[in-house]
């Protein structure tokens with residue numbers, strides 16, 4: 079490619095981000111519009127049913143990249159100016175429904191899941207669409223809706239809880255904002271709640287690459303209490319009345335601790351600026367979960383808590399996949415043969431050049447033998463994504479593979495840093511696409 083063409087492409091890509099920054103004021107007010115909806119379906123079909131619109135707060139997401147440059151999620155949410163049809167906002171995320179539809183239960187039963195999506199409040203009438211991306215990377219438009227800021231009924235945010243600043247690296251719209259919501263803490267446990275929130279903030283900030291990038295990160299918590307102490311555990315017959323009704327055994331997996339009251343969770347989260355929500359669940363039983371750009375959970379007291387929160391944030395913030403392959407996870411056909419996964423730290427070698435090929439030293443065999451001399455080398459090691467064969471990971475050991483704190487491999491580290499930069503408006507689009515083109519929708 080000659081210099082002139084390279085320069086033009088660099089200008090166009092870089093130019094895109096500049097135009098987006100200016101476009102914010104043209105298209106949006108400095109406030110949030112939240113759409114609450116039901117995601118309904120089973121193993122073979124799915125649909126979206128709108129429930130309500132909510133508005134308030136201040137927009138704290140990035141303003142430079144209104145159209146997110148990477149798409150690791152199962153849902154692509156897009157917003158268009160309904161007169162000019164210009165794409166003015168885009169966000170990719172995954173949800174619990176995506177995991178549900180891969181379970182045996184979804185062969186027999188229809189599931190109803192609460193979901194939300196936030197966007198900056200539009201100044202003019204918009205059209206919005208939900209597109210579903212299958213694990214075979216087939217994109218299907220599932221829903222088209224409209225919102226008119228002058229005529230559509232919209233409920234205001236209601237602030238209910240105090241906010242604790244646990245670490246402030248910068249302004250909300252220039253940082254990754256992580257918000258902790260405590261579940262299962264009573265008013266009498268306020269001191270414990272505050273100590274636990276700070277302890278989990280320290281777990282995140284003491285872990286690389288969060289540690290070296292604190293200026294791009296904010297961590298806050300809401301001081302929100304529950305009627306009863308503890309967390310619902312159906313397998314023990316324990317039912318607790320808590321703020322968000324978080325529960326173990328979601329999707330029939332004992333340690334899968336999740337929250338099905340997603341509308342309430344986001345209404346609580348409205349009390350503070352946030353890009354990602356983490357539920358800190360008051361329990362000693364091991365559990366947790368993390369879904370890309372949706373939310374994460376962790377139980378409050380366990381010897382592995384430090385590991386669990388950074389592992390789950392790997393999913394939630396970075397869109398990273400699980401690099402382990404011995405698992406009780408009840409999902410099937412997660413990584414179909416012959417399809418390159420969207421997860422930036424897993425490959426089936428179908429389209430490996432879009433992953434971490436640039437980080438592999440020349441001469442290293444691909445696939446790479448998992449032998450001691452390769453322990454500190456980025457390679458292509460077989461086993462990952464819940465299966466021992468056909469899916470490959472970048473490193474012998476990583477926090478996304480083994481239950482070890484503070485051991486993100488160089489590939490996961492790079493993905494997390496790129497994500498911090500995205501929220502901090504520091505990444506250049508052309509840098510990003512060089513390594514991983516987005517999962518473009520046809």
Ligand SMILES: [Zn+2]
Nearest residue numbers: 476478487490
């Ligand atoms: Zn890794």
